[in-house]
Structure formats: structure tokens, C-alpha cells
Amino acid sequence: MKDVYITRIAKFLPNKPVDNEQMEEKLGVINGKASKARRLVLRNNKIKTRYYAIDENGNVTHNNAQLTAAAIEALCDDKFTTKDIELLSCGTSSPDQILPSHASMVHGFLKNRNMEINSPSGACCSGMNALKYGYLSIKAGQTENAACAGSERTSSWMRADVFENEVAHLKEVEENPILAFNKEFLRWMLSDGAGAVLLEDAPNGPNPLKIEWINGYSYAHEMETCMYAGAEKEDNGHLTPWSEIPAEQWGKKSLFAMKQDTRLLGNNILQKGVDSLKQVYKKHNIGPDDVDYYLPHISSYYFKQGLYDEMAAQGVEMPWEKWFLNLEHIGNIGAASIYVMLEELVASGKLKKGDKILFQVPESARFSYMYAYLTVC
Structure with missing residues (x-):
């Protein structure tokens, strides 16, 4: 079995950062009224800027496959071009269409060569599953x-027109025309962008990272959808x-908008996360002392202290000085978040030979968790 190394890392974040006061202008106002939930959600998640594939005039600038292709092209140069790639593996929560697959569309934009492609489905863990397929x-x-690669373009799922039919229907039946919090919650959480890595069987480049292992855990056998x-x-x-569901109901129910059962999320995401963390520690005979940089993908800073407290309660707390996060200025890019976090850590110049990096990526869809352990070469 060969060793596997991350030899290049890149990201693509579309357009200019969008601050909290610009969000509703970009995504649109629903029913002509400013959101009452927005400030509450933003106060809890503490995200200050994020990125949208929407220009100053409200026009879409990139689809998901284009964002991903741009990140992959950023991996390349005259020494390693897109035509040298042997396998393309791309994960996302928000593909542009049901068929063809996301990786197939990315491949179409790259226009490089005949090669194997892979499109893992799912939410945040799809980016990690894309990484594991390449690793294996x-x-x-x-x-x-x-x-x-991992990528998202969720802004198109969160624009006001996605919800307008539902609001109009609620008015017709004289119901309260305010969206359920479970639908509006994610509207103020998510960001667009893509991250990519090149994996090779030799430690090439100035900052190679050896992948020691990648493991995943699902709790779908005991948890309902979140x-x-x-x-x-x-x-x-x-x-x-x-x-x-009859087609005429799709718009009335905002059926294709992303939704979050916030009750289930708050009650379970941290407990299951630490339970799976303990399992991966036991499997590989490591613990917090064997980690120099801990990269947890959290959707909101609301969960940061809670995650630490749950670790402490289960006897595996991670010292704060080992945490590395960029949610505040990048936003929650779902499947791309861990790639963009790693890119920023490597670019910081903090890493030294022998350092150990632990990824923890949760997926609240039906409570799945992915882990990876890297060594700086």
C-alpha cells in the first residue's frame, strides 16, 4: 500500500466578501419585510462576512461546477496542469442539477482529458468522502x-424567490406568512465557495502533508433526519x-429549499460528535495530546463552547490553543469548509515538520461525522 500526500491546496471564493448588513440585499427580502430571525441567527453564529456567487446587480456569477473547476485550476501551474490529473473526486451538498453528476459537470468545465470521476452525495461530509475516495x-x-474538492453554491437555494410561492400560498389560506424558523435558520448561515487538494503518492512540493488515515461514522440507524x-x-x-409530492405543491411548500430541524440539531450534534471522536481516538490509539492543530468544521460559533464542554464532560477536551477556525470571515461553506480551513492554516506559515493535524467534519443531515489525521512532512 502506498503512502498518500496532500501536495497542493487551493480555494476559490467568488466576488467580494458580503457583510451582515448586505446579506438580505443579496438574497432578497421575502414578502417585502425584513427578516426578524436574521439578527438572532447572526448574533449566535458570529459570522461577520461570507461569499456569494452573486454580483452587485443580483446576477449569478458562477454555478457550483464552475466554482469547483476554478479551485481545481488554482491547484495547477506549468509544472502540473489539469491534463496531468488522473482522478477527479468532487463532493457537494448543493449540486447544480440532479443529473448529470456534479463531478461530471466539473470535468466538463475543465476540458482536460479522459479520466475517472467520482461524485459522493450528502452534505458537509461529501467533501471528506471525495477526499477519501482519492486517498484510497x-x-x-x-x-x-x-x-x-468540496464546494457549495447555496445562495441560489436561499434567494427570496425560492420562498415567494410558499408565502403567497400562506396568505391565500390566511395562515401566518412568516417562514418557519427551520427554513429561515439556514438562510443566514451558509456561504458559497470551493476548496481543492492535489493528492500524490510522493511528498512533492514545499508543504506536503501525509494522510495517516480517514474514518467516518454515521448515526442514521438511530437518528431521524435533521x-x-x-x-x-x-x-x-x-x-x-x-x-x-404533486408538482403543484413544490413551490407552495418551498420543497427545494434547505431546511434544518433546529430542535434535533441542538440536542444531538455535539453529543454524537464527541461520541464518534472517542471512537476514532480508540481505533487509532491517540488522544488530544497527539494533536497539534484541531480543525473542527462547526456551522456556528454558537456550538464552539458547547463542543468544548461536551469534550470535557466525556474526558477528551481539546485545549483551546490547538483549535483553528476561520468561520467568522469565510462563513459556513459546507463541504468546502475543511478544505478552505486547511488552505488557510498552511498559508499561515505556522506549521512545522512533524506537526499533527486532526479534521473533524460533522454532517447534521442524519448525523454523520468524518475524521482525518495528517502529518506535516
């Missing part, structure tokens, strides 16, 4: 390199998919 391919000797899109959640927790 190289480790098994199937390929010598792989370009792996975050979803393209479905309606019933009172019993069951999801009714869009394909079983």
Missing part, C-alpha cells in the same frame, strides 16, 4: 494522483420525497 485510489496503487432539501418532513420523522 492512490493508496491501492490505482492512480498516482487525484484532485479532490437537515434536508427536496422532501417534506412528516410529524413522525419520516421524509416524503419530492417525487411523491
Whole structure:
């Protein structure tokens, strides 16, 4: 089995940073009224700027596949071009269409060469699953390199026109025309962008990182759905998919908007996260003392102290000086967040040979968690 190294890292964040006062202008006002939930959500998540693939005139500037292609192109130069990539593996929560696959569309924009592609589905963990597929391919000797990416373009799912039909319908039936908090919650949380890494079977480049292992854990066998899109959640927790709902109801229910069951999220995301963290520590016989940089993907700073407290309660607290976060100025880019976090850490110049880096990426969709452990070469 071959060793696998991250040899290049890149990101692509569209347009200029959007601050909290510009958000509603970019995404649009629903029902002609400013959101009452926005300031509450922003006060809790403490995100100050994020990125949208929307220009000053409200026009879309990039789709998801274009964001991803731009990040992958940023990995390349005259010594390693897009035509040298053997495997393309791309994860996202927000593909541009149901079919073709996301990686297939990215490949179409790259216009580089015939090669293997992979499109893991899911939410935030899809970016990590994209990384693991490339890692395993190289480790098994199937390929010598792989370009792996995580990306999101959720702004298009959060624009006001996505919700207008539902608001109009609620008015018709004389119901309160205020969106449920579970729908509006994510509107003020998410950001657009893409991150990518090049994996190789040799420690090339100035800052190679050896991937020691990647592991994942799912709690779907015991947990109902928490975050979803393209479905309606019933009172019993069951999801009714869009394909079983009459087409005339899709707009009235904002069926394709992302939604979050905030009750389930708050009660479970941290406890399951630390439970899976303990499992991965046990599996590899490591603990907090074996980590120099801890990169947790958290959707909101609201969960930061809670995560630390849950670690302490379960006897595996991570000292604050080892935490590395960039949520405040980058925003929550879902599947891309861990890639962009790593890019920023490497660019900081803080890393030294032998340092150990631990990724923790949760996915609230149905409570999944992915971990990776890296060594600075």
C-alpha cells in the first residue's frame, strides 16, 4: 500500500466578501419585510462576512461546477496542469442539477482529458468522502494522483424567490406568512465557495502533508433526519420525497429549499460528535495530546463552547490553543469548509515538520461525522 500526500491546496471564493448588513440585499427580502430571525441567527453564529456567487446587480456569477473547476485550476501551474490529473473526486451538498453528476459537470468545465470521476452525495461530509475516495485510489496503487474538492453554491437555494410561492400560498389560506424558523435558520448561515487538494503518492512540493488515515461514522440507524432539501418532513420523522409530492405543491411548500430541524440539531450534534471522536481516538490509539492543530468544521460559533464542554464532560477536551477556525470571515461553506480551513492554516506559515493535524467534519443531515489525521512532512 502506498503512502498518500496532500501536495497542493487551493480555494476559490467568488466576488467580494458580503457583510451582515448586505446579506438580505443579496438574497432578497421575502414578502417585502425584513427578516426578524436574521439578527438572532447572526448574533449566535458570529459570522461577520461570507461569499456569494452573486454580483452587485443580483446576477449569478458562477454555478457550483464552475466554482469547483476554478479551485481545481488554482491547484495547477506549468509544472502540473489539469491534463496531468488522473482522478477527479468532487463532493457537494448543493449540486447544480440532479443529473448529470456534479463531478461530471466539473470535468466538463475543465476540458482536460479522459479520466475517472467520482461524485459522493450528502452534505458537509461529501467533501471528506471525495477526499477519501482519492486517498484510497492512490493508496491501492490505482492512480498516482487525484484532485479532490468540496464546494457549495447555496445562495441560489436561499434567494427570496425560492420562498415567494410558499408565502403567497400562506396568505391565500390566511395562515401566518412568516417562514418557519427551520427554513429561515439556514438562510443566514451558509456561504458559497470551493476548496481543492492535489493528492500524490510522493511528498512533492514545499508543504506536503501525509494522510495517516480517514474514518467516518454515521448515526442514521438511530437518528431521524435533521437537515434536508427536496422532501417534506412528516410529524413522525419520516421524509416524503419530492417525487411523491404533486408538482403543484413544490413551490407552495418551498420543497427545494434547505431546511434544518433546529430542535434535533441542538440536542444531538455535539453529543454524537464527541461520541464518534472517542471512537476514532480508540481505533487509532491517540488522544488530544497527539494533536497539534484541531480543525473542527462547526456551522456556528454558537456550538464552539458547547463542543468544548461536551469534550470535557466525556474526558477528551481539546485545549483551546490547538483549535483553528476561520468561520467568522469565510462563513459556513459546507463541504468546502475543511478544505478552505486547511488552505488557510498552511498559508499561515505556522506549521512545522512533524506537526499533527486532526479534521473533524460533522454532517447534521442524519448525523454523520468524518475524521482525518495528517502529518506535516
